Amino acid sequence: MVKATIYRSALIAMALAAQASVAMGDGSAEYSHAPSYTSDGRLNPPADYREWVFLSSGLDMSYNEKAMASSQPVFDNVFVNPEAYRAFLKTGTWPDKTQFVLEVRSSSAKGSINHRGHFQSGAITGMEVHVKDTSRFQGGWAFFGIDGQSPAKQIPLTQACYSCHSAHGAVDTTFVQFYPTLLPIAQQHVTLSTAYMKDEAQAANTVH
Amino acid sequence: MVKATIYRSALIAMALAAQASVAMGDGSAEYSHAPSYTSDGRLNPPADYREWVFLSSGLDMSYNEKAMASSQPVFDNVFVNPEAYRAFLKTGTWPDKTQFVLEVRSSSAKGSINHRGHFQSGAITGMEVHVKDTSRFQGGWAFFGIDGQSPAKQIPLTQACYSCHSAHGAVDTTFVQFYPTLLPIAQQHVTLSTAYMKDEAQAANTVH
Numbered sequence: 001m002v003k004a005t006i007y008r009s010a011l012i013a014m015a016l017a018a019q020a021s022v023a024m025g026d027g028s029a030e031y032s033h034a035p036s037y038t039s040d041g042r043l044n045p046p047a048d049y050r051e052w053v054f055l056s057s058g059l060d061m062s063y064n065e066k067a068m069a070s071s072q073p074v075f076d077n078v079f080v081n082p083e084a085y086r087a088f089l090k091t092g093t094w095p096d097k098t099q100f101v102l103e104v105r106s107s108s109a110k111g112s113i114n115h116r117g118h119f120q121s122g123a124i125t126g127m128e129v130h131v132k133d134t135s136r137f138q139g140g141w142a143f144f145g146i147d148g149q150s151p152a153k154q155i156p157l158t159q160a161c162y163s164c165h166s167a168h169g170a171v172d173t174t175f176v177q178f179y180p181t182l183l184p185i186a187q188q189h190v191t192l193s194t195a196y197m198k199d200e201a202q203a204a205n206t207v208h
Numbered sequence: 209m210v211k212a213t214i215y216r217s218a219l220i221a222m223a224l225a226a227q228a229s230v231a232m233g234d235g236s237a238e239y240s241h242a243p244s245y246t247s248d249g250r251l252n253p254p255a256d257y258r259e260w261v262f263l264s265s266g267l268d269m270s271y272n273e274k275a276m277a278s279s280q281p282v283f284d285n286v287f288v289n290p291e292a293y294r295a296f297l298k299t300g301t302w303p304d305k306t307q308f309v310l311e312v313r314s315s316s317a318k319g320s321i322n323h324r325g326h327f328q329s330g331a332i333t334g335m336e337v338h339v340k341d342t343s344r345f346q347g348g349w350a351f352f353g354i355d356g357q358s359p360a361k362q363i364p365l366t367q368a369c370y371s372c373h374s375a376h377g378a379v380d381t382t383f384v385q386f387y388p389t390l391l392p393i394a395q396q397h398v399t400l401s402t403a404y405m406k407d408e409a410q411a412a413n414t415v416h
Binding site (some may be wrong): 009039050051053055056057059060061062063065067068069070071073075077079082083085088104111112113114117118119121123124164168171175177178180181189196199200203 | 328408
């Protein structure tokens, strides 16, 4: 709960800072979407990701075959910086300096006038950034767990996020298969990964 | 299915048009977020709403007390034009010319490497726009059901969306109670509606 409150305060501060940046109106805000790092290589958390382009959300998703439904399911919202999104529309893949933000947010079932299903409610329970910076990271991409306030250390390459994204990501180690506006673009540009095509072929064979 | 295909083609065309508009780089794109109408008062569907600010999503939500869980639940994604979002951060309420887009999208449970919960998949199954234009609409706001392509007629004032938003909307007839980044801003600015405060007080009394 304390953690959730920190997230929330940090986000309000970040939103106001982002607003100030945009208000400059001199185009400089455009550059603030590139990843920035401290001198010792930690990632500064993106300030205004809630104004970036939303790619999709899921509820209670798990990649574990044996996962049981959660009694307190969470939503995951994915945002990408606008320049990267526009480049993807043109090319079907991600340019250097792409940043994804994954925001995990708690849900409520009953509340206000809602009586069915789930909606997103107060607290953020986790955040992660996936950054493409080819001159900096082995394999081109890196993951960072962030708290919305402090610079974050890179998640070690030995962690499962790297191998799983690499083995199953539809485009350039990213899960474009879960982004319904982008999957058709990747199909048009023939940028789907061999790994993903293999997964899909296998799934199709299983069905028959 | 035909309808879904039309939605998808329309959206790709809209995304590319929006991209062209942004690429002009002369600031004119900023103005394209204001509502525009045909000479006979139909609303032109917003071209680039997927690049607007995402407010929240829900899964299988219903305001009907007797609704049963759906076997094919849908996600609803809500976007607002960026100028309105930034104004809300400053003031806790919506400026004139605010446009919300509600996008209803089908979900999948199993797919790719997902084994639990739901993610958003291919088709859009419905879209609605909520527009604030005080010199044009009785009560200040109007709803339009859109198909993403054609200009849309206003939904008649007798429809339930108007009375329900008016009776339960947390801020200025909008459901800010479901937008977790904005609810605290409205609380800070003391812009919550009397109707919403009454609903909340009643709910609190029911619990005790």
